[in-house]
Amino acid sequence: METKMLAPHPPGGSHHRGYSAPGVEKVSQHVFDEGEIAKLREIPDYKESFESGNPLDTSQPNIWPPESILPDFQHFLETYFSHCSTLIHRLLDALTLALHLNYQHTLSEKGCGVSEEMEEVPDLSSTHANSLFQLRLLHYPPISARKINAHSDFGTLTLLFQDTVGGLEVQTPNNQDTFTPAPPIPDTVLVNIGDLLARWSNDRWRSTVHRVVAPPPSSSAAGDKNVRRKERNGLDVAIPSRYSIPFFATADMDTVIEALPGCWDADAEQHGGRRKLYEPVTAWGYVQMRMKALYEG
Numbered sequence: 001m002e003t004k005m006l007a008p009h010p011p012g013g014s015h016h017r018g019y020s021a022p023g024v025e026k027v028s029q030h031v032f033d034e035g036e037i038a039k040l041r042e043i044p045d046y047k048e049s050f051e052s053g054n055p056l057d058t059s060q061p062n063i064w065p066p067e068s069i070l071p072d073f074q075h076f077l078e079t080y081f082s083h084c085s086t087l088i089h090r091l092l093d094a095l096t097l098a099l100h101l102n103y104q105h106t107l108s109e110k111g112c113g114v115s116e117e118m119e120e121v122p123d124l125s126s127t128h129a130n131s132l133f134q135l136r137l138l139h140y141p142p143i144s145a146r147k148i149n150a151h152s153d154f155g156t157l158t159l160l161f162q163d164t165v166g167g168l169e170v171q172t173p174n175n176q177d178t179f180t181p182a183p184p185i186p187d188t189v190l191v192n193i194g195d196l197l198a199r200w201s202n203d204r205w206r207s208t209v210h211r212v213v214a215p216p217p218s219s220s221a222a223g224d225k226n227v228r229r230k231e232r233n234g235l236d237v238a239i240p241s242r243y244s245i246p247f248f249a250t251a252d253m254d255t256v257i258e259a260l261p262g263c264w265d266a267d268a269e270q271h272g273g274r275r276k277l278y279e280p281v282t283a284w285g286y287v288q289m290r291m292k293a294l295y296e297g
């Protein structure tokens with residue numbers, strides 16, 4: 001038995017840990033209708049994944065292959081998790097600062113003093129105190145099919161580490177048909193806004209719709225043994241394997257996600273401006289809805 005099969009992802013969407021073989025997970029974008037989800041699941045995503053989370057999270061314990069078979073794997077990933085978690089909290093601090101500045105700006109535009117402030121800008125980092133984050137190891141096999149359908153991530157922020165192969169594309173805002181390649185840049189981390197933060201910021205910060213397609217054929221891949229070849233117009237085209245590591249952050253489950261201060265206007269009904277676009281929802285309620293769409297149907 002392959003080592004990865006010794007840490008299998010449990011069936012269903014409630015315990016999101018361990019190894020999933022290619023085609024098990026199906027990305028569905030904003031789809032909550034059962035029929036639509038079933039249709040989407042007919043086309044599998046060509047990737048395999050290994051999920052892990054906060055070692056202190058008892059609601060979804062991590063699932064590790066035996067230490068004797070893959071020594072240090074668990075320790076390595078737990079350390080990686082901790083570094084990513086620190087980076088997420090720093091980014092949330094920067095966003096909190098941006099909210100403060102924006103809120104003060106909004107108040108002064110309306111002629112209010114900061115002392116008249118009616119709302120508290122929440123400290124976003126402290127709404128992620130339990131660090132219920134998810135670290136995913138992804139491998140896309142060397143085939144030419146679409147690797148992962150267009151979607152946005154459903155938490156607050158995602159860090160994305162990608163190898164040198166490429167294939168990630170980002171949708172142009174306000175033009176659903178146009179995708180732009182987001183090629184890997186050495187020593188950088190790509191940061192995506194997720195749907196929960198978009199909703200929380202009343203769409204001031206928009207979530208990034210992205211997908212993964214077959215990477216551009218590259219000569220550097222030609223000598224790679226992980227490369228499968230495909231005939232295209234009589235030409236021999238090399239299609240390399242792709243590895244990536246997304247790290248998904250979301251708010252603590254009891255956090256109420258309701259338009260943040262500075263992202264809406266209290267007097268919008270009377271004077272125009274930005275109304276609250278969404279009903280309040282807990283982070284838990286929102287995640288349940290999205291997980292159901294991913295793994296069931």
Ligand SMILES: O=C(O)CCC(=O)C(=O)O
Pocket residue numbers: 136138148153160162168210212243244245246
């Ligand atoms: O492999 C990638 O670069 C993207 C992965 C991704 O978008 C996801 O897992 O949500």
Ligand SMILES: [Fe+2]
Pocket residue numbers: 151152153210246
């Ligand atoms: Fe994603």
